[in-house]
Amino acid sequence: MITADSLDPLELALDRLAQGDAAALELVYRLSASRLLAVCLRILGDRGDAEDALHDTYLRLVAKANGYRHGRGSAMGWLVTMARNIAIDRLRSRASVGLAAPVDTAEALPDPEPTAETRLLTAESDTRLDGCLSTLEDVQQIAIRSAFFTGLSYAQLAQQRGVPLGTMKSWVRRGLAKLKVCLEK
Amino acid sequence: MTEREILAAELALRLLSNEEQDQARAELARDPELIELVAEWEALLAPLANELDAVLPDPKTWQRITESLARPRAENDNDREAADQLRVQLRRSRWGGAAAAAAALVLGYLGAPLLQRGTGPAIDNPAAQMLMASLPVGGDQGPRLALTYLPQSRDLVVEASNVPGDGVHDHELWLVVPDGSPVSMGVITSGTQRRVALPAELAQRIDTGLGVVLTREPLGGAPKGGTAGPVVASGKFSTI
Numbered sequence: 521m522i523t524a525d526s527l528d529p530l531e532l533a534l535d536r537l538a539q540g541d542a543a544a545l546e547l548v549y550r551l552s553a554s555r556l557l558a559v560c561l562r563i564l565g566d567r568g569d570a571e572d573a574l575h576d577t578y579l580r581l582v583a584k585a586n587g588y589r590h591g592r593g594s595a596m597g598w599l600v601t602m603a604r605n606i607a608i609d610r611l612r613s614r615a616s617v618g619l620a621a622p623v624d625t626a627e628a629l630p631d632p633e634p635t636a637e638t639r640l641l642t643a644e645s646d647t648r649l650d651g652c653l654s655t656l657e658d659v660q661q662i663a664i665r666s667a668f669f670t671g672l673s674y675a676q677l678a679q680q681r682g683v684p685l686g687t688m689k690s691w692v693r694r695g696l697a698k699l700k701v702c703l704e705k
Numbered sequence: 706m707t708e709r710e711i712l713a714a715e716l717a718l719r720l721l722s723n724e725e726q727d728q729a730r731a732e733l734a735r736d737p738e739l740i741e742l743v744a745e746w747e748a749l750l751a752p753l754a755n756e757l758d759a760v761l762p763d764p765k766t767w768q769r770i771t772e773s774l775a776r777p778r779a780e781n782d783n784d785r786e787a788a789d790q791l792r793v794q795l796r797r798s799r800w801g802g803a804a805a806a807a808a809a810l811v812l813g814y815l816g817a818p819l820l821q822r823g824t825g826p827a828i829d830n831p832a833a834q835m836l837m838a839s840l841p842v843g844g845d846q847g848p849r850l851a852l853t854y855l856p857q858s859r860d861l862v863v864e865a866s867n868v869p870g871d872g873v874h875d876h877e878l879w880l881v882v883p884d885g886s887p888v889s890m891g892v893i894t895s896g897t898q899r900r901v902a903l904p905a906e907l908a909q910r911i912d913t914g915l916g917v918v919l920t921r922e923p924l925g926g927a928p929k930g931g932t933a934g935p936v937v938a939s940g941k942f943s944t945i
Contacts, residue, residue, distance in 0.1 A: 557759075597754075
């Protein structure tokens with residue numbers, strides 16, 4: 521049986537939102553917005569755009585409040601995915617109307633070491649994922665991380681890195697296969 | 706890893722070109738298992754976001770969200786009945802009066818009791834009650850403190866934004882038990898979110914009118930054994 525104690529606060533707040541408790545949205549926001557904004561900002565590179573994506577994320581959350589499924593990843597992970605997809609949609613629609621996307625190249629990678637404070641706040645510090653990523657070849661790990669943090673497509677990643685499309689695909693696919701095996705151990 | 710699993714991971718990471726994405730969408734429509742695989746990959750990879758430093762949003766973004774929700778259906782709004790019900794509740798409960806709430810925020814300057822929310826909806830499990838306090842220190846644009854108490858862990862999440870530093874003062878947060886002395890929760894750092902574990906005796910009393918006070922202190926906080934500095938803002942917790 522799931523008790524209140526066994527749930528993380530964000531999960532509990534999402535449950536309340538899904539049950540129609542409107543006040544829980546503010547709690548969800550307080551517990552997640554700063555992390556989701558970091559994700560949006562990383563992808564979009566522009567503060568105003570990122571705040572807009574954050575706004576859209578919580579509107580979508582209200583529409584899909586009962587979409588979170590216990591047991592498949594954390595509540596924060598579910599929200600991160602939602603925010604990331606919204607930010608990527610925004611990035612691609614911006615590109616399609618001819619605005620240059622602010623793509624940094626080598627700088628696209630996150631800081632290698634999260635700060636102590638971030639660690640402290642990390643409800644789901646996933647050392648297993650970190651550990652498995654570190655078993656990949658550097659080019660594979662960098663390609664997967666870049667894909668996650670920038671939201672760029674294979675073709676864009678290949679261009680950014682100055683390698684043929686096939687090479688980028690091969691790095692990512694081999695890296696993902698290895699990652700999967702490691703995570704399933 | 707099968708081709709399908711690779712495709713699922715690529716969809717989760719959004720690696721495909723628009724054309725490939727369109728093709729995959731058709732495949733997703735007739736393959737619920739693929740949807741599951743994509744969701745699994747999304748859940749596996751999402752913790753990467755923990756590597757990013759949190760960025761506190763502009764307070765206006767929350768305001769915009771509540772305004773958008775209080776409005777009747779937007780044109781891009783294709784949500785379901787559940788969302789409509791939530792919307793109605795939101796309008797009825799607190800956010801319909803967004804202007805009034807904003808006025809209360811602005812008025813709550815300098816020691817006046819700030820933003821005391823109405824009692825939230827009844828919660829079945831009292832142990833699950835969470836509490837919040839907000840201390841806007843200087844109106845809409847000004848410094849802002851948001852406190853959220855998480856009963857499971859007895860942690861207080863303290864978020865501070867736009868708190869200016871003058872180089873010679875710090876702001877210190879205190880919890881005040883009625884008829885008791887204030888207990889310091891430490892100096893506030895603007896632009897950060899941190900968790901403070903509440904001592905058990907304070908946690909027990911948090912829902913019985915515990916006050917929150919922000920004071921201006923010398924750098925590093927109030928001297929031990931000395932008196933606290935001037936009160937910059939105060940507020941109370943309320944159940945949400």
